[in-house]
Each structure stands twice: as C-alpha cells, then as structure tokens.
Amino acid sequence: MSTAKNRHHHGDLKRALIQAGIDLLEEGGLEALTLRKCAARAGVSHAAPAHHFAGLPGLISAIAEEGFAIFSKHMTDAIKAGEQTDRERLRSICRGYLQFGLSHSGLLKVMFGEHGLGIHAPRNKREEADAYLILRSVCAPFVLDGEDPHTVEAQVWSLIHGFTLLYIGGEFGCSTTPIEDSPFEAVMALIDRIGTQTET
Amino acid sequence: MSTAKNRHHHGDLKRALIQAGIDLLEEGGLEALTLRKCAARAGVSHAAPAHHFAGLPGLISAIAEEGFAIFSKHMTDAIKAGEQTDRERLRSICRGYLQFGLSHSGLLKVMFGEHGLGIHAPRNKREEADAYLILRSVCAPFVLDGEDPHTVEAQVWSLIHGFTLLYIGGEFGCSTTPIEDSPFEAVMALIDRIGTQTET
DNA sequence: GATCAAATTTGACACTGTAAAGTTAATCTT
DNA sequence: AAGATTAACTTTACAGTGTCAAATTTGATC
Incomplete structure (x- = not known):
C-alpha cells in the first residue's frame, strides 16, 4: 500500500x-x-x-495552483531569512517576488493568466502559507491608523507585480546584469515611503 | 489609383x-x-x-503594434482634456491607462505579451505620439534635481501597469462598480507622492 | 496582345484537443 | 474463490489549426 x-x-x-x-x-x-x-x-x-483534468485549461489551472504553492514557499523563505525588521521583511518579499518572476517567468504568467484562477482561488492545503496571506501579513505593520489594510496591499502588490512583469518583458532594457539596478531601486525607494506620514 | x-x-x-x-x-x-x-x-x-505576416506570431505582432497606436491616441486624448496641471496630467494618464485596459484587455495583454514587442519597438509612423514618450513627458515635471528620469517613469509605470493587470484579472474583487474604488484610489494616492520631497 | 511578377488559392501534411468505444487491472460481492 | 463492477488507461477517429509547395488568377509592363 x-x-x-x-x-x-x-x-x-x-x-x-x-x-x-x-x-x-x-x-x-x-x-x-x-x-x-x-x-x-x-x-x-x-x-x-x-x-x-478538464482539458488543457484544466491542466493549466492545476499548474497555476502548483505555481502558487511554489511561490508561497519562495516568499516564506525570503521572509524567514534571518531576523528582519518589518521594513526589511517588506523589502525581502518584493525581492522574492521579482526573483520568482525571473526564475519562473512562464509559471508566473500562467498563475495570473487566463486560466490561472488568481491569488484568491481556494487552495485546499496549507492555508497558512497562502500567498495572499503572506502579502497581507507583511503589509500589516504599515497600515496607518484608520486606514484600510487593502490600501497598503494594493500599493505594494501593484508596484512589485507591475515592475516584475515589465522587467521580465524587457521593458526596462532587457535583463541588465544585477537586480540591484536603478529601476528596481527606484521602485524599492517608493516602497520605502509606504506607511510613512505624508509631508504636510 | x-x-x-x-x-x-x-x-x-x-x-x-x-x-x-x-x-x-x-x-x-x-x-x-x-x-x-x-x-x-x-x-x-x-x-x-x-x-x-510571418505566421501567427507575425500577425500578433502587427496587432500589438496597432494596439500601441490606439493606446497612444487614448493617452493623448486623456492628457489633452481641458487645461491641467502637471499633477493632473499624471493622474489623467494613469486613469487612461486603466480605462484602456478595461475596454481593451485582450489587446493590452497581447501588447505586453510574448510576441508583443513591447513599448520600445520602433513604430514607423507618428513618432511624436509614441506611448513611451507620452509617459516620459508626463513624468518629467516630477523628476527631482539630479535624479534619473527613469526613476519616476519606472515608479509610475510599474504602479499603474501592475494595478491595471491585477484589476483586469479580478484580483481586487472582480470589477467593482466604479473606477473610483478604494484600491485604485490607494494607488493614486501613492502616485501623488511621487516627485515630492521625502520627509526627513 | 504576350509576358511577367505579385497576390491569392488549392491541396496536402503534421500536430493539436476531444470524444467515443474498447481494454486492462484492481476491488467488491456473494 | 469466481464472477461482476468500476476505475485507469488505450485505441481509434474526427474537426480544427499552422505551414508549406505547387498551381492559378490578376493587374501591370513591354
């Protein structure tokens, strides 16, 4: 057996x-x-x-689901690496997002593509490692008083998701050598301002 | 003739x-x-x-090129609407980006997809309406002294591109009624902080 | 009007997804 | 234990797709 x-x-x-x-x-x-x-x-x-599977779309959905599992593990590892401040964790998750996209670009496109179900589809196993919950928990410390948590999540997610897809697509001058490049650092600089008070 | x-x-x-x-x-x-x-x-x-065309990929490339032309016109119209401050122009281009994505989602995916060539492919005609140049010109007023112009462009583009794709994909609670929704306003609030001095 | 080259058609082939029917093997029933 | 049952897989067949090579049509040229 x-x-x-x-x-x-x-x-x-x-x-x-x-x-x-x-x-x-x-x-x-x-x-x-x-x-x-x-x-x-x-x-x-x-x-x-x-x-x-329900045809090719069904297989793609299953692949996307597996992709989210790999993605979640990738994010979790990025966060767990050493003791980090809340701010460092936020930066780490963004770096992990981009690195995942660079090493699994096909998978990432399928996950958010036509038959990809998206990040909110119910994954049967290990709910605690759900990709969206990871994002949520990392963003939580930067939600200002009285602010909707979705605000910070939408800001962070849009920024890193958009940058990753554009970077993969070669829109920033196709795959310049290190990740520590000016466009990525520009995005990270904006990330660093999230959750801080707006100047008067 | x-x-x-x-x-x-x-x-x-x-x-x-x-x-x-x-x-x-x-x-x-x-x-x-x-x-x-x-x-x-x-x-x-x-x-x-x-x-x-060079097969189906060739046709898709041609469609993407036409898509960028429509996209550029869409952006230009959004900017030209009434007299606007630099800040209003920046907001207008972001609204236009999202609206284009909502009304031409298939086209947008093809434009930035596999055979889409991307925004930097040389378009033969009307260079002055090039999509990237429009983005560049709208971002220019918010480049701080000594700052790389690419910085602001990468920030704005990543934010609105990521939000648009996630929104189209239903990741923010599929197509809630008006565009003036909390996640979009959250992104716009972050856009509004671009080009301002960071608090000490 | 004959010639020529470009634009399009025709016919064929390999590959794809999909459905229906057939085959095998493990489990269940009595 | 022997037959029935069901699940996993195979075989066969078909419509749709991209692509290529060879006709065929068409407009222009001389």
Whole structure:
C-alpha cells in the first residue's frame, strides 16, 4: 500500500502530468505546453490526461495552483531569512517576488493568466502559507491608523507585480546584469515611503 | 489609383486581417485568435495571411503594434482634456491607462505579451505620439534635481501597469462598480507622492 | 496582345484537443 | 474463490489549426 492515490498502472499520473507541464512551460513557454506532450513525457497515451483534468485549461489551472504553492514557499523563505525588521521583511518579499518572476517567468504568467484562477482561488492545503496571506501579513505593520489594510496591499502588490512583469518583458532594457539596478531601486525607494506620514 | 498599397483582389488585405484579428481577440480572447478565422472574416482563403505576416506570431505582432497606436491616441486624448496641471496630467494618464485596459484587455495583454514587442519597438509612423514618450513627458515635471528620469517613469509605470493587470484579472474583487474604488484610489494616492520631497 | 511578377488559392501534411468505444487491472460481492 | 463492477488507461477517429509547395488568377509592363 503506497502513498500514491492512483492504484493502477501509473504511480501518480496526475502529479507526473503537472510536473511535465511545468517543465514544458519553463522550457518553451506557454506555446510548448501541450496535453499530448505532457502525456508522452509521463509515458502514457495522449488521451490519458483527459481523465485527470478538464482539458488543457484544466491542466493549466492545476499548474497555476502548483505555481502558487511554489511561490508561497519562495516568499516564506525570503521572509524567514534571518531576523528582519518589518521594513526589511517588506523589502525581502518584493525581492522574492521579482526573483520568482525571473526564475519562473512562464509559471508566473500562467498563475495570473487566463486560466490561472488568481491569488484568491481556494487552495485546499496549507492555508497558512497562502500567498495572499503572506502579502497581507507583511503589509500589516504599515497600515496607518484608520486606514484600510487593502490600501497598503494594493500599493505594494501593484508596484512589485507591475515592475516584475515589465522587467521580465524587457521593458526596462532587457535583463541588465544585477537586480540591484536603478529601476528596481527606484521602485524599492517608493516602497520605502509606504506607511510613512505624508509631508504636510 | 487608390490609396491602398495592394493592387490585386483585395483593397487592403493586410489591414483587414489585422482588424479581423483585433475583433476576434476582443470577442473571445487570445485563444479565439486564429489565422484561418481572420482569413475567413476577411473573405480570403486560409493561406492568404502567410503572404502578409510571418505566421501567427507575425500577425500578433502587427496587432500589438496597432494596439500601441490606439493606446497612444487614448493617452493623448486623456492628457489633452481641458487645461491641467502637471499633477493632473499624471493622474489623467494613469486613469487612461486603466480605462484602456478595461475596454481593451485582450489587446493590452497581447501588447505586453510574448510576441508583443513591447513599448520600445520602433513604430514607423507618428513618432511624436509614441506611448513611451507620452509617459516620459508626463513624468518629467516630477523628476527631482539630479535624479534619473527613469526613476519616476519606472515608479509610475510599474504602479499603474501592475494595478491595471491585477484589476483586469479580478484580483481586487472582480470589477467593482466604479473606477473610483478604494484600491485604485490607494494607488493614486501613492502616485501623488511621487516627485515630492521625502520627509526627513 | 504576350509576358511577367505579385497576390491569392488549392491541396496536402503534421500536430493539436476531444470524444467515443474498447481494454486492462484492481476491488467488491456473494 | 469466481464472477461482476468500476476505475485507469488505450485505441481509434474526427474537426480544427499552422505551414508549406505547387498551381492559378490578376493587374501591370513591354
């Protein structure tokens, strides 16, 4: 009696298909992601995936969900690294966001894409590592008195999400050497002003 | 002797194909955009587009280029509306950015997508209406002494681009009634702090 | 009017998603 | 334990897609 859920031929086909899909996605982008190729990589016939996902959109949704899990782990690690002040944690999460985008650009696009469900889709397991809750907790210390928490979240999220996508897309002069670049530092400088009093 | 470049059967097939592509894109998203459907809508055979574009990616690039032209006009109109202060112009361009995204979401995704070429691709005609130059000119008044102009541009662009994509994706509670909503106002409040002195 | 080149069509091929029917293997029932 | 049942997977088939090579049409040129 193994830990795998499926009993027949393949040990855990569903997971194997998701992993094959992620590999194809990161190797050749969304266009290379194909049900038949995933099936071939998993060693099953081309129609097998239909029994585990609702077509290609269904597989993409599952990949996106797995992507959010990886993303959440990435964020959690970025925050846990050493003792940090609230401000440092906010900076760390932004750096982690960009780094995730750089190393998993295909995954990030799928997560927020057409069939990606978005960040608020209910993930069955480990609610405490939910990506949105991480963002929320890191932003919380910078919510001013009487201010809506969503305000800070929207500011931080929009800034780092927009910068990451534009940076990945090469809009800031395609992938200049270090991350510590002027446009990123500009964004971080603005992040640093969030949660401070506006000058009169 | 007409103004059309093409001499044979169709008056201006290239433009007709691009327009058909934009229609398909906004009707059914990127998945509905197909060379054969574009050809059918333009009333030509399925292989005709190959003589005007480098395959589907080529058509998408052309659509993206047309999208940037529409985008630039949208921005220009937003700025020209009435006499505005520099600060009002900055707010207007951000509102225009979001409004364009709301009414042309498919086009916006293609413009910054895989085959979209991005905002810096050389557009042959009307350089003065280039989208990036518009952003640059609106941001210019808020560049502090000795500061890199790219700083302000990166801040403004990242903020409004990220917010627009997240808003379109329904991440802020899918399309709440008016644009003057709390998350958008939060972003605008941060925009209003750009170009002001940081408190000591 | 014959020639020529560009624009478009026709036909074909490989690849894709998808559905229906068939096959295998593990579980259940009695 | 033997047959029935069901889940996992395969096989087969079909419509739609991009793409290529070869006709074919069309407008212009000489």
